[in-house]
Amino acid sequence: MDYKSKEINEQIKLFLRYRQCQVLMMLNNELKPKYTILLSRELNYPLSTVNKIVENLVYSGYVKKEKEDRKQILTITPKGREVAEHINNLYLIFRSLNNG
Secondary structure (H helix, E strand, O other): OOHHHHHHHHHHHOOOOHHHHHHHHHHHOOOOOEEHHHHHHHHOOOHHHHHHHHHHHHHHOOEEEEEEOOEEEEEEOHHHHHHHHHHHHHHHHHHHHHHO
């Protein structure tokens, strides 16, 4: 793999998928940490799916995960909050373009 391919791969990693955005936006709207199981129920996704999404968000530094007994508690990080705000701003821009 040449330099350009590596650079492109790094750039692609910056983009979030729909479900990752969903989780990030939900955590951004929470005032307190959230249990993974509750997030799974609210999104109507299997717990295994939510766990994979969360692992990607943790790896990227957008979400912090802690254990409480057997439960996982999720908290959005400052970096994740910033990304969520940018996603919301993009949403508002696209909505205004479609309505105008």
